[in-house]
């Protein structure tokens with residue numbers, strides 16, 4: 001008999017699960033509390049697809065595989081349009097840059113050391129180009145809300161049902177098994193519930209007696225008004241990560257995870273925007289449009305948590321930072337595990353058990 005699968009959460013993670021489950025022919029329904037598509041953390045993400053930032057080695061391999069899967073998705077999801085623009089990085093000391101390039105190249109991740117004119121050719125509008133940097137040609141970015149919309153539209157076309165504006169009030173538990181969810185409109189039963197509710201996952205778990213250890217650091221990003229091309233790719237400078245969207249907006253943070261907004265987010269945004277202006281030739285013509293503050297669902301050890309929730313049958317959890325990079329692999333491997341095809345070895349170190357208090 002076909003299993004009924006309910007996904008709670010329609011950010012990038014829930015959307016990837018919905019697509020992969022629908023592609024496998026599962027009976028899948030996704031519920032999201034918000035009326036608008038895109039998620040909560042997801043729209044506020046810098047959305048860098050990378051394995052530059054990715055140690056320990058198990059985590060690096062998962063990220064690298066997910067980058068490969070983004071390329072597959074880019075081919076099979078109409079209109080997804082991942083921007084494979086590459087990244088220029090020099091936010092560490094020269095010795096560390098060289099060691100990083102050596103380590104990643106040995107792992108099959110192409111990183112080129114670039115100097116002088118080569119740096120200027122890659123990013124001609126940098127006001128103070130570094131003497132040495134590394135270029136990572138295989139990295140990219142997505143416009144996160146657009147990506148969620150494309151994944152969900154494709155999932156729908158493959159049979160998934162997507163209900164926006166349908167919040168889950170609680171998970172229904174009977175004798176140690178999750179049998180469905182309670183929404184504002186009533187209860188819905190399921191054989192498997194996939195919890196992909198980002199930072200809200202902890203609250204839903206708490207109601208069924210499970211304390212999930214999850215941090216949610218804030219990250220502020222500034223977004224400029226659309227401008228003519230100033231950046232060709234991702235730029236990871238010391239204390240300033242920037243990229244330009246296809247629409248022409250520069251999106252920047254102190255690093256990819258955003259700037260700490262402190263108790264004066266407008267002040268932090270103004271300071272960050274001034275840095276963006278100073279870092280680019282012609283930067284004085286840029287106009288600040290707005291800033292966003294997102295909260296990153298982050299397990300305390302910094303790596304993903306994906307798999308069955310210990311002590312609760314029928315509940316599958318996926319919470320992660322770097323969810324933009326990791327969504328394809330987590331959704332694909334998670335769907336396969338839910339459908340009884342076993343656990344992909346790349347997921348082995350990331351079981352959620354470690355995030356629950358043992359009593």
Ligand SMILES: Cc1cc2nc3c(=O)[nH]c(=O)nc-3n(C[C@H](O)[C@H](O)[C@H](O)COP(=O)(O)OP(=O)(O)OC[C@H]3O[C@@H](n4cnc5c(N)ncnc54)[C@H](O)[C@@H]3O)c2cc1C
Pocket residue numbers: 008009010011012013014031032033034038039040041042043044045046047048049166167168169196197198199200201204218219220221256257258293294295296297318319320321322323324325326
């Ligand atoms: C500033 C910042 C920069 C970042 N930079 C990067 C980066 O460069 N690269 C990268 O890979 N990652 C980055 N991340 C992390 C990445 O954005 C997140 O890991 C990812 O977006 C998490 O996706 P999600 O689907 O788990 O969560 P969300 O996008 O938060 O989605 C969760 C969904 O669950 C829904 N929901 C919650 N509760 C309920 C309920 N009770 N009922 C129904 N629905 C519910 C919400 O409405 C929401 O739509 C960044 C994040 C931030 C904030």
